[in-house]
Amino acid sequence: MEEHYYVSVDIGSSSVKVIVGEKFHNGINVIGTGQTYTNGIKNGLIDDFDIAKQAIKDTIKKASIASGIDIKEVFLKLPIVRTEVYDETHTMEFHQDTEIEGTHIETLLEGIRNKNDVEDTEVVNVYPLRFVVDETNEVSDPKELVARHSLQVDAGVIAINKSDLINMIKCVESSGVDVFDVYSDAYNYRSILTPTERELGACVIDIGEDLTQIAYYERGELLDADVVLMAGRHITDDIAQFLNTTHDSAEKIKQQYGHAFYDSASDQDVFTVEPIDSEEVAQYTQKELSDVIEARVEDIFFAVFDILEALDLKKVNGGFVVTGGSANLLGVKELLQDMVSEKVRIHxxxxxxxxxxxxxxxxxxxxxxIAFDELLDYVTISNHDNEEIEEEVIENDVKSHEAKPNGFESFFKRKPKKQASSDLAEDDTSADTHVEHTDAENGEPKQEESKFKKIMKSLFD
Structure with missing residues (x-):
């Protein structure tokens, strides 16, 4: 990225969001944001190219004005739609003592990317789980270590439908910026979990507009991810049908009076509705409305449980983390907490x-x-070293609950490892190639051509 700024683009089903941020010593400082509501996206993918393109262009402009930065390159978020998650191993050999650098790691990960032989799919993320130096020394970061014979990586791989990827990138780049790299939500959710949650095993539930996305982590690793085609829009549709009103009116009522947990909803909070086929105004209480909302949100959670049961998951020791636009709805946490025995928090x-x-x-x-830039040694700056930024976790204390009969009970079984081709790949550049990643004069990262750029050239050829 230009200078040390990171610009992310999130093309959601209800709105496009852009964030401009910079790396702090121990976190991210948000410099500017933009958000534009649109109907050009459906189920997380492009539905109307021109409408989506205009929304992306408008949002980037808003973020550019808010941050005072001329945005030219962005990182694109990809939804968990038609996505496959699996593990892969790759090894590079050395013919002399070699100090491992970020370029070696990048070459190693690129080797895994090149192993993908599934037609009409493209690997978008390869993330290391562990490295093994000279077949015996297992490490989490091998940079600056000396390898005499080999460097192996055991990595997680996220692949997506190629046409979906091309269309998303084409739409973003038609708005006047370059897509520098892409990251699947399946990998992104790692950063919203605490180290303890990732280690014990936690499930992220992202309830958006059209999609509810699920990602399960255990022992610090992403094990699987999936989607439920049911989310906030379906809640609004149910409300519209129950109240006999328009979708727009139902959305406003949901935001103002909605509550997902019937037991906590108020029977004193009253609102009025103008039915579609009547001139008489009708009155309802929040509790009456909650009965409808709770039924749909329960259906969403049960669909999540079905996915987890199919993975043979018995218990989520690290708890459930709910996020996404529909997580703003009152009572979501209380409802899920009533359905499961594990800890629940809203992120x-x-x-x-x-x-x-x-x-x-x-x-x-x-x-x-930022995580990948640090892994590949592209970022060595440390902005605002003297400032301490506290990482907040929006979480209320949760009392322990007894197991509920309607919770899911099974045990997670790791997906079988994808069959790899030869695990040995000769590294032609390990002894001779050296890439300098920083500008010594000002400490800023030098402009790099991302691995993704190289791949996209072949995709569009």
Whole structure:
């Protein structure tokens, strides 16, 4: 990215969101944001190219004005739609003692990317789980270590439908910016979990407009991700049908009076509705409305449980983390807590300017970008070293609950590892190639051509 700024684009079903941020010593500082509501996106993918393009262009302009930065390159968030998650291993050999650098890691990860042989799919993210130096020394970051014979990586791989990827990138780049790299939400959700949650095993539930996305992490690793084609729009449709009113009116009522947990909803909070086929005004209480909302949100959670059951998951020791635009609805946490025995929390980003659950994906995309820049040694700057930024976790204390009969009970079984081709790949550049990643004069990262740019050249050829 130009200078040390990171710009993420989140093309959601209800709105396009753009965040401009910079890396702090221990976090992210949000410099500017933009958001534009649109109907050009459906189920997380492009539905009307021109409408979506204009929304993206308008949002980038808003973020550019808010941040005072001329945005030329962006990181694009991808939804978990037609996505496959699996593990892969790759090894590079050395013919002399070699100090491992970021370029070696990038070459190693690129080798895994090139192993993909599934037609009509493209690998968008390869993330290391562990490295093994000289077949015996297992490490999390091998940079500056000396390898005599080999460097192996065990990595997670996220692949997406190629046409979906091309259309998303084409739409963004037609708005006047370049897509520098892409990150799937399946990987991005890692940054919204605490280290303890990732280690124990936690499930992220992102309830958006058209999609509810699920990602399950255990022992620090992403194990699987999936989607439920049911989310906030379906709640609004149910309300519109129940109240006999328009979708727009139902959406406003949901935001103002909606409550997802019937037991906590008020029977004193009264609102009026003008039915479509009548001139008489009707009155309803929040509790009556909650009966409808709770039924749909329960259906969403049960669909999530079905996915987890199919993975043979018995218990989510690290708990459930709910985020996304529909997580703003009152009672969502209480309802889920009533359905499961594990801990439940609502995640809201802690950074000023984006403290809403719907910004979780966009800010997480920046976190993913920084993580990979640090891994590949593209970023060595440390901005504002003297400032301490506290990472907030929006979470209330949860009392322990007894297991509920309607919770899911099974045990997670890791997906079988995808069959790899040869695990040995000769590294032609390990001894001779050296890439300098920083400008020594000002400490800024030098402009790099991303691995993704190289791949996209072949995609469009």
């Amino acid at each position: 809201t980003p802690s950074q000023m300017g984006v403290r809403k659950p719907e910004f979780s994906s966009a800010i997480s995309t920046i976190s993913s970008s």
